[in-house]
Amino acid sequence: MSVRRDEPAPENATAPVAGPYDEMLTPDGQVRPHYAALDARLATLTPDELAERQRTQERFFLLQGITFTVYGAESTTERIIPSDILPRIIAGAEWARIEAGLAQRLRALNMFLADIYSEQQILMDGVVPRELVLNAPSYRREMQNLYVPHKAYANVCGSDLIRQENGEFAVLEDNLRVPSGVSYMLANREASRRVFPGTFRSAGVRSIDRYPDLLLATLKSMAADWRPNPQVVVLTPGVYNSAYYEHAYLARLMGVPLVEGRDLVVHDNMVYMRTTTGLRRIDVIYRRVDDDFIDPLTFRRDSSLGAAGLFNAYRAGNVVICNAPGTGVADDKAVYAYVPEMIRYYLGEDAILPNIETYLCREKAQLSHVLANLDKLVVKAVGASGGYGMLVGPHSTKAQQAEFAEALKADPDNYIAQPTIQLSTAPCLIDHAVEPRHVDLRPFILSGEKIVVTPGALTRVALKKGSLVVNSSQGGGSKDTWVLSDTKGDRS
């Protein structure tokens, strides 16, 4: 079957309209070189054959239990997150740039965290406004002057990249708290290897299989200076968490225990888990529980997801919590605007991956610009995530805009705005036909003793036609991402 081309521009269009970048096709409809093999394979498959493969893939996810739970009034059901069988492909040279950009960025973000939780030089030098950092709810006073090995605060980072209309990748968001999605990256890979084995082999796709052992090595490196062979565990909020599958998956592939708060005991500033043979000491906790919930004595008192006394054990240096509490201050949507400055400040380099232009509503001049352009901009609440608390200007009603205008004026500090970016599109299988849908890119970066970028990513897809929201909570799906090992097929 053939790939449906986007509709041609209207005949009377004189200047090229800034349409979305198509991952597969050039503006004149040619298949980009790194997509050639997939295109050739698609040409040999009928729509029914493709649909059959899609069904096989869904069956695979269901059988593996890669599901999230939907709680309804009547009954509880489990659904799979839709996974599209057509891989998104990234050329080797392009990836090299992304990889360098991501490593640079995380290095600077870790230095920023180490700085604001100790000397606060960057605040004294006025590069980042002091009150922006210290007043952020994600800033954790408790972390001040606490020793973090290798100054690696964000051990696992999942950054959201998007490709702009001009074909350039830019960073939309840094996720430094408890980023999720890596199990989908790995599961999508397992599935797509089955769907397109021949194409996969001949394309020279870079392997992502080592992610679990690289993650384990990263976590172990956090305790290496005081324990030769540290006991690592994954801390999950439990089976009812929507990312539970991922927690269990990572624990299984790393070969370490998956613990819940109720399995932990803190005694004399040491952390133990209850085993059948008594208490066993824990050295490194890869926690998939938010800051607020890890220790009811230090943070939220009503939390039962963590362990009482855990933070004190951490302060005493008897256990390492990964990611460190308080990393959220560096992925705050307002602090985000200053990341290119940080890179210059700490590393003396220009950012390899640009930011999306961001208006901070806390600045008077920028606020009035935002208010005047609500119909064109995307407005985001600083504290919210998951696509909530967001106004997408061009897709909004006058009433919604008026509502946001009020909210902005009432609490300008809480909002930022960005131009509406047409996320790039990639071919997806929609009802027996291949159609373009908007996608983003979430690669995963590890940092412990050193920084490692896995050559792959989770590509999230806005399955609804024309939609720009890729979050799984709002009708998004995902697909495998092939990073090619050679440099041929570089973007031209």
Added chain:
Amino acid sequence: MLARVADSLYWIGRYVERAEHMCRLSDVMLSATLDRSEAATQVARIALAAVGDPDVAKAKSPYEAALALTLDKEDDGSILCSISRARENARQVRDQITTETWERLNLIYLRMTDPNAGRSFADGSQLFLHDTIADLHLFKGAGDATMSHGEGWSFLLLGVYLERAQLIGSLLEVAFGETRRRRPLGDHFALTSVLRMGCALEPYLRVYTAEMRPRYILQFLLLDEDFPRSIRFCAQEIEGHLSAIIRHAGLAGSVGPDRLAGRLRARMQYADLDEIEAGGASAFLKTVLDECAAIHRSLYDTFVAYPLEDRLPA
């Protein structure tokens, strides 16, 4: 191994075994009542009583009873409920069981919770039950072939064999216990059905030939050394897995579940059927069931819900 994980594995074993046994009871009940004889109604009554359902009136409509027993979401004792709980426990220890094992259990769960499950059952209830039993065997087989036979595996099998011993014990009590039955069960068809409920017919025939006698059946399901569903066999397995766990935990020598398991195993190994009959099968079965319950409690006290003060580092 985490105490919580051991607990979950143990319950997976129990629920899976329970589901399998219930499938078999339903299956025997359905096939028995295909012909409308007095013996058939008696078999249905035995099956329902073994399930723990006191409402003997249901024996008159065995299909409805089997349907409810299989797919009733509200009934804690239904097969669907056991499977759901086994799977829920498996999900909580998903990192501890192999993908092959998980897939088998998840498959059964998906079939039983499918919106069309009711129709599949109506289309061929015995086939449905038969497939479920076969899939449960595949689950155990996949676990046996792919999981490490270490501590976790021992906890799972402890659950299986404790549950099995208790289920077979209840079945024997219903069929042969003098507290329930004024007149001994003598009908050939009913006796065969009891053996079927214990999945014991073919192995029994090989030992005792087609001669059906309550005494032989009791002997076989209580005291046979090699048959995997006899209570003696279960007791051997319980003792074996417990001592493996204790060895692993370095708790050897302390009294607790191992003492209880050893006593049960010895009781079964050296039992004499004449003595049992002299004292009454019911009394003997009661002792056995009580000892199983005591082993269960002792397991908890030793490995799962132990007091923390005893285990804190000095």
